[in-house]
Amino acid sequence: MRITGFETIRLKSQPNLLWIQIETDEGLTGLGETFRGAEAVETYLHSMAAPLILGENPLDIERLHKILFRGYLGFNGSGVETRAASAIDIALWDIFGKVCNQPIYQLLGGACHERMRTYNTCAGVDYNSKSIQRRLIQTGEEKIRGRYDDQVAFIENPAELAQSLIEEGFGAMKIWPFDAAATQTGGQYISAAHMRQGLAVFEKIRLAVGDRIEVMCEFHSMWNLTSALAIARELKQYRPFWAEDPIKMDSPGLLADYRQHAQIPVCGSETLAAQSTFRDLLAAHALDIVMLDLSWCGGITEARKIASLADAYQKPIAPHDCTGPVVLWASLHVALASPNAIFQEVVRAFLNTFYKDLVTQLPVLEKGFLLRPTEPGLGTTLTQAVKADPQACVRRSVLPL
Incomplete structure (x- = not known):
């Protein structure tokens, strides 16, 4: 079998998302996805990656992964080269599953799991897309948007939000009530007023629902160490399940200091790539939970190595998804096959709105758990509407005759 060509697709309505469909001479097609900097990744795929994969056997996944991911550039970061390699890798595993007629896991x-527990990241429908609000208004979907605008709700109505998630079967939720304060001060200090505002969100949730739901706190690497520890000292009383990316994730020593003094489990980080980066953080005793984004860390091939590394350190994993539906599918397969997976992130606002427009099938979410897929490969394809979108940018690279 040979790779005969591939095409990339991106939409104006979802400017951060990029899909790749890899074609073979046996008629099988594999679907991959990555997120952020879509135009730059698209250019790299057609100009640099195409000569490396066209004509190759798509089942030589590990060999192609080494060529693309461990090349001269990109191997130690989550930039363009890594995101391109991640998308290709996911697509190759999709082909492998179809060849074997088996789900990727x-x-x-x-x-390793009958089903995978989820938590809801409390983002709104338009969290990663400025243009989606216009579409919702034009199609009369404002009621749906309002129902799932969890990013507004966790600030304005956190108790009601927590209750609604419990009613849907979720056992955990993730919020980021300190981000606005970090934006105002550049993360260099937090005032007493801002501290109180952020803590109030957790207090309202605990008063309303007690310990019936776990609450994760996302910090988006926006704080310096001094401020992050100041927040942790006050936040600890509300029993957060984890503190995610409390500081920049580029210093194992500083993160280990935070973990020791904060006394809140540290989760990190979707922003990191390659098992070597996670190795250094784990060796420094800087992490309690390993979060990995399959579109940024090196795809399924690298993700399973990171998961195994975390397991060797007796640390759980929780794959990231606040990006696109294909990565959610790929992450679910890795989570199901990893004994140390404890959560798969989902965004109910995405699942109930635009994710449905992009792929033919979504993972089945049942009372806070994702069920095992049964279809070969990833278990989904892009909808016809994606390529038929008049504003879709579709580019092809093919094997020369």
């Missing part, structure tokens, strides 16, 4: 050794 079976090819990774089989499922």
Whole structure:
């Protein structure tokens, strides 16, 4: 079997998302996805990656991964080269699953879990897309948007939000009530007033629902160490499940200091790539939970290595998804096949709105758990509407005759 060509697709309505469909001479197609900097990744795929993969056997996944991911550039970061390699890798595993007529998690050794527990990241429908609000208004979907605008709700009505998630079967939620304060001060200090505002969100949730839901706090790496520790000292009383990316994730020593003094479990980080980066953080005793984004860390091939590394350190993993539906599918397969996976992130605002427009099938979410897929490969394809979008940018690279 040979790779005969591929095409990339991106939409004006979802400017951060980029899909790749890899074609073979046996008629099988694999779907991959990455996120952020879509135009730059698109250019790299057609100009640099195409000569490296066209004509190659798509089942030589590890060999192609080494060529693309461990090349001269990109191997130690989550930039363009890594995101391109991640998208290709996901697509190759999709082809592998279709060749074997098995879901990807079976090819990774089989499922370790009957179903995968989720938490809801409390983003709104338009969290990653400025243009989606216009579409919602034009199609009369404002009621849906309002129902799932969890990013507004966790600030304005946190108690009601927590209750609604519990009613849907979620056992955990993630919020970021300190981000606005960090934006105002550049993360260099937090005032007493801002501290009180952020803590009030957690207090209202705990008073309303007690310990019936776990609450994760996302910090988006926006604070310096001094301020992050100041927040942790006050936040600890509300029993957060984890503090995610409390500082810049580029210093194992500083993060280890935070972990020791904050006494809140540290989760990190979707922003990191390659098992070597996670190795350094784990070796420094800087992490409690390993979060990885398959479109940024090196795809399924690298993700399973990171998951195994975390398991060797007796640390759980929780794959990231606040990006696109294909990465959610890929992440679910890795989570199901990883004995140390404890959560798969989902965004109910995305699942209930625009994700449905992009792919033919979504993972089945049932009372806070994602069920095992049964279809070969990833288990989904792009909808016809994606390529038919008049504003879609579709580019092709093919094997020369």
